[in-house]
Amino acid sequence: MGRREITRRDFLNGTRIALTGAALSPWVELFGAPAPAFAANDPFPPALTGMRGSHDGSWEVAHALVAGRRFEAGAAARHESVDLVVVGAGISGLAAAWFYRKARPGARILILDNHDDFGGHAKRNEFEAAGRTLIGYGGTESIDGPASYSAVAKELLRELGVDLEVFHQAFDASVYESLGLSVGVFFDRESFGVDRLVAGYGSLPWPEFAARTPLSARACADLVRLHTESRDYLPGLSRDEKVALLEKTSYEDFLLRHARVDPELLRLYRGMSLEYLALGADSFPAYWISQEPFLPGLEGTLVERARPEEPYIFHFPDGNASIARRLVWSLVPSAVAARSAEAVLLARPSYGLLDAEGAPVRIRLSSTAVAARNAADGAGVDVTYVRDGVVGSVRARDCVLACWNSVIPYLCPELPDRQKRGLAYGVKAPLVYVNALLRGWRAFVDAGVQEIYAPNETYSFVRLDFPVSLDGYRAPKSPDEPILLHLVHVPHHPETPGAEQWRAGRRALLATSFASYEAKLREQLGRMLGPGFDGDEAILAITLNRWPHGYAYQPNTLWDPPWASEAERPWVVGRQRFGRIAIANADAAANAYTDAAIDQAHRAVGELLAGASR
Numbered sequence: 329m330g331r332r333e334i335t336r337r338d339f340l341n342g343t344r345i346a347l348t349g350a351a352l353s354p355w356v357e358l359f360g361a362p363a364p365a366f367a368a369n370d371p372f373p374p375a376l377t378g379m380r381g382s383h384d385g386s387w388e389v390a391h392a393l394v395a396g397r398r399f400e401a402g403a404a405a406r407h408e409s410v411d412l413v414v415v416g417a418g419i420s421g422l423a424a425a426w427f428y429r430k431a432r433p434g435a436r437i438l439i440l441d442n443h444d445d446f447g448g449h450a451k452r453n454e455f456e457a458a459g460r461t462l463i464g465y466g467g468t469e470s471i472d473g474p475a476s477y478s479a480v481a482k483e484l485l486r487e488l489g490v491d492l493e494v495f496h497q498a499f500d501a502s503v504y505e506s507l508g509l510s511v512g513v514f515f516d517r518e519s520f521g522v523d524r525l526v527a528g529y530g531s532l533p534w535p536e537f538a539a540r541t542p543l544s545a546r547a548c549a550d551l552v553r554l555h556t557e558s559r560d561y562l563p564g565l566s567r568d569e570k571v572a573l574l575e576k577t578s579y580e581d582f583l584l585r586h587a588r589v590d591p592e593l594l595r596l597y598r599g600m601s602l603e604y605l606a607l608g609a610d611s612f613p614a615y616w617i618s619q620e621p622f623l624p625g626l627e628g629t630l631v632e633r634a635r636p637e638e639p640y641i642f643h644f645p646d647g648n649a650s651i652a653r654r655l656v657w658s659l660v661p662s663a664v665a666a667r668s669a670e671a672v673l674l675a676r677p678s679y680g681l682l683d684a685e686g687a688p689v690r691i692r693l694s695s696t697a698v699a700a701r702n703a704a705d706g707a708g709v710d711v712t713y714v715r716d717g718v719v720g721s722v723r724a725r726d727c728v729l730a731c732w733n734s735v736i737p738y739l740c741p742e743l744p745d746r747q748k749r750g751l752a753y754g755v756k757a758p759l760v761y762v763n764a765l766l767r768g769w770r771a772f773v774d775a776g777v778q779e780i781y782a783p784n785e786t787y788s789f790v791r792l793d794f795p796v797s798l799d800g801y802r803a804p805k806s807p808d809e810p811i812l813l814h815l816v817h818v819p820h821h822p823e824t825p826g827a828e829q830w831r832a833g834r835r836a837l838l839a840t841s842f843a844s845y846e847a848k849l850r851e852q853l854g855r856m857l858g859p860g861f862d863g864d865e866a867i868l869a870i871t872l873n874r875w876p877h878g879y880a881y882q883p884n885t886l887w888d889p890p891w892a893s894e895a896e897r898p899w900v901v902g903r904q905r906f907g908r909i910a911i912a913n914a915d916a917a918a919n920a921y922t923d924a925a926i927d928q929a930h931r932a933v934g935e936l937l938a939g940a941s942r
């Protein structure tokens with residue numbers, strides 16, 4: 329039982345990657361071997377387990393392009409003609425197609441994406457267990473702070489039938505509350521002298537929580553002080569002086585130098601921001617906590633909320649993959665058999681119909697764009713792409729690049745150098761989202777936790793799935809029912825300054841095999857939950873979403889220079905329209921959120937339409 333029930337694909341995947349990592353470099357695989365049988369042929373990508381996210385088969389062509397390889401569409405290549413070609417089937421690319429069709433209902437559109445599934449980071453993971461389907465999210469988690477969305481983004485959600493009100497009922501916090509579950513912290517013996525899981529972070533009175541930890545008396549006192557006292561740690565400074573100082577002081581330095589906490593406490597707080605920011609406490613300005621107080625210590629010093637407080641409940645079972653699905657349902661209705669927006673969640677898209685001959689909108693997966701060139705006569709854009717090792721080309725009247733900024737200079741070598749530098753500026757942050765299918769979750773109930781923060785472990789956040797029952801989907805309620813466990817890994821390289829740490833993290837992600845992630849996951853869960861958790865018995869399947877190019881770059885006052893104006897910001901320089909090519913995607917806003925992806929799509933399409941009317 330148990331281990332044997334890991335699906336065959338899990339096992340094979342882990343083994344294959346391990347061997348590849350040990351014996352062959354990806355370059356040898358890429359150049360020396362025939363095209364592997366990628367998962368692209370699988371009829372239903374969301375149900376694939378093993379290594380997902382930027383899965384093998386999705387990244388090699390783009391990396392070869394960056395390494396200098398050239399791809400030409402020969403005379404025998406497939407040549408097509410459409411009104412709009414979109415590179416990238418993430419939320420930005422799909423939204424761009426949607427906005428374009430809204431302005432030009434008869435437009436013929438081709439959307440290319442290098443992955444075997446649509447949605448980009450908004451990725452769905454599905455599992456079967458005990459006769460039912462469990463739906464999880466492999467990337468974009470929730471609609472975060474929808475009240476702050478632009479009018480354009482709000483309107484798109486409305487037109488896609490997203491009713492935010494339903495989440496107040498659908499998100500049923502009582503599922504875990506009624507069992508007395510809380511957030512726990514795992515104190516590891518390497519950092520704190522003893523392995524101990526302490527439940528009640530944020531729910532027990534702070535002195536009581538502190539007393540249960542293995543922290544020293546001084547660190548305990550400081551923990552309680554940070555959470556219960558509202559002191560001004562920068563007395564005598566004006567508001568502007570405080571902002572200036574906090575923008576240039578890391579949160580870690582603020583705690584040490586101004587709040588004067590015991591350094592031991594930093595072992596607790598160093599990683600608490602990793603999931604949210606992909607940065608440790610050493611690498612983001614303390615001012616961010618003034619704007620969004622998700623960590624303690626600034627309450628009495630400076631609070632300037634950047635956006636209204638909203639509950640974090642706007643979560644579809646597959647995260648914002650539901651937004652991507654609804655866009656696809658609207659763009660290619662024949663591929664998603666759903667009578668209503670609500671029915672989209674449980675519909676099973678026909679992947680074979682996404683790219684149907686003659687359809688006005690076609691989504692071509694497993695297809696990496698390698699060039700986008702304005703035609704010399706100004707009549708359109710020629711886009712070249714590689715699919716299954718074959719080079720194809722398409723002539724489009726307009727083109728939206730809704731892919732990652734970093735690849736655009738390679739697709740459009742004719743761009744001005746300044747624009748290329750702007751596009752190359754923002755490094756995306758790497759991270760890993762894992763869904764582990766558990767047979768049941770009694771071990772969590774016994775430990776009194778629904779979520780564990782493990783500051784110094786590979787998976788710094790481990791949580792039972794969000795308790796959301798929606799549109800015919802029912803979240804597990806009994807500890808004896810199968811459930812998805814969500815685990816987050818963010819490589820943390822505090823020794824590497826600035827955004828370079830993300831390049832280091834990306835390399836680490838690509839060099840780590842599925843087998844080694846899986847082994848670490850089993851070991852960590854066993855250590856945190858103790859003998860009550862038998863991984864071999866409990867874990868039924870694992871899907872690991874690897875995102876070497878994850879969150880879009882967000883400007884950081886600790887290391888970014890002060891730009892003279894908005895127009896000087898590198899991503900603004902980078903996103904300028906180039907002939908009939910416009911640039912969308914979240915990178916174009918330097919903002920790692922769904923609404924940014926939508927807003928940038930709207931802007932990019934607007935530029936093309938305005939260009940056409942001149």
Ligand SMILES: Cc1cc2nc3c(=O)[nH]c(=O)nc-3n(C[C@H](O)[C@H](O)[C@H](O)COP(=O)(O)OP(=O)(O)OC[C@H]3O[C@@H](n4cnc5c(N)ncnc54)[C@H](O)[C@@H]3O)c2cc1C
Pocket residue numbers: 390415416417418419420421440441442443447448449450466467468469470471472695696697698730731732735759761875877878879880912913914915919920921922923924925
């Ligand atoms: C793990 C994770 C969790 C997140 N959680 C949240 C959240 O909870 N809430 C929120 O609002 N935001 C969240 N975000 C951010 C959010 O996902 C993004 O802002 C948004 O989805 C980006 O959409 P996009 O279309 O711009 O980019 P992507 O989703 O990255 O889509 C771009 C697509 O273009 C493809 N592409 C790149 N190059 C090429 C090429 N040469 N040819 C063809 N295709 C190419 C990419 O592979 C990708 O599929 C999260 C991001 C990550 C990584």
